[in-house]
Amino acid sequence: AQSVAQPEDQVNVAEGNPLTVKCTYSVSGNPYLFWYVQYPNRGLQFLLKYITGDNLVKGSYGFEAEFNKSQTSFHLKKPSALVSDSALYFCAVREIGANNLFFGTGTRLTVIP
Amino acid sequence: DTAVSQTPKYLVTQMGNDKSIKCEQNLGHDTMYWYKQDSKKFLKIMFSYNNKELIINETVPNRFSPKSPDKAHLNLHINSLELGDSAVYFCASSQDGLATLSIQYFGAGTRLSVL
Numbered sequence: 001a002q003s004v005a006q007p008e009d010q011v012n013v014a015e016g017n018p019l020t021v022k023c024t025y026s027v028s029g030n031p032y033l034f035w036y037v038q039y040p041n042r043g044l045q046f047l048l049k050y051i052t053g054d055n056l057v058k059g060s061y062g063f064e065a066e067f068n069k070s071q072t073s074f075h076l077k078k079p080s081a082l083v084s085d086s087a088l089y090f091c092a093v094r095e096i097g098a099n100n101l102f103f104g105t106g107t108r109l110t111v112i113p
Numbered sequence: 114d115t116a117v118s119q120t121p122k123y124l125v126t127q128m129g130n131d132k133s134i135k136c137e138q139n140l141g142h143d144t145m146y147w148y149k150q151d152s153k154k155f156l157k158i159m160f161s162y163n164n165k166e167l168i169i170n171e172t173v174p175n176r177f178s179p180k181s182p183d184k185a186h187l188n189l190h191i192n193s194l195e196l197g198d199s200a201v202y203f204c205a206s207s208q209d210g211l212a213t214l215s216i217q218y219f220g221a222g223t224r225l226s227v228l
């Protein structure tokens with residue numbers, strides 16, 4: 001069975017500092033991994049995905065994520081945080097051959113001016 | 114133009130009532146989804162339709178019935194509403210099914226409050 005864990009409910013970072021939002025996953029085979037962002041009172045928006053190839057994936061708004069197979073992780077990163085990055089971030093995983101996209105419980109990122 | 118639109122945005126109703134939430138996408142996508150997000154922000158898929166055919170039906174009470182009159186619309190009807198149904202319901206769509214790993218586009222959500 002597939003699952004995804006976001007160990008931190010809340011991440012606070014000062015504006016201009018690098019940010020990391022953690023995600024680990026569990027699947028039977030190779031994973032397909034996604035990051036989505038949810039701004040207040042809005043639906044989720046796609047940020048980036050890893051399917052295959054280069055372990056470092058670049059996405060929207062300057063975000064990137066690194067796929068680490070040995071650590072079964074897919075952490076989201078950004079070199080310099082903006083106040084406007086404050087939102088709820090969801091990691092999601094899908095196994096090859098499965099129909100479901102399984103979301104983590106979300107991490108609330110707050111960027112402090 | 115809004116790509117995925119849901120109506121209503123807010124829905125407040127009494128226990129036992131029947132209500133519907135409508136969803137429309139103008140992206141030409143083949144697949145549409147309904148998700149439920151609870152008070153702890155946990156997001157779980159409920160249903161998925163591909164070209165009007167049901168392809169995902171998670172463990173959801175049969176009081177919930179999706180209806181897809183065409184591939185641009187996926188409505189959610191809920192009978193005999195219960196307090197535990199209070200949540201935010203999101204509609205989403207993608208170009209193809211999950212098998213092709215396409216990106217899902219989400220609506221703004223419908224906040225359902227059952228009193």
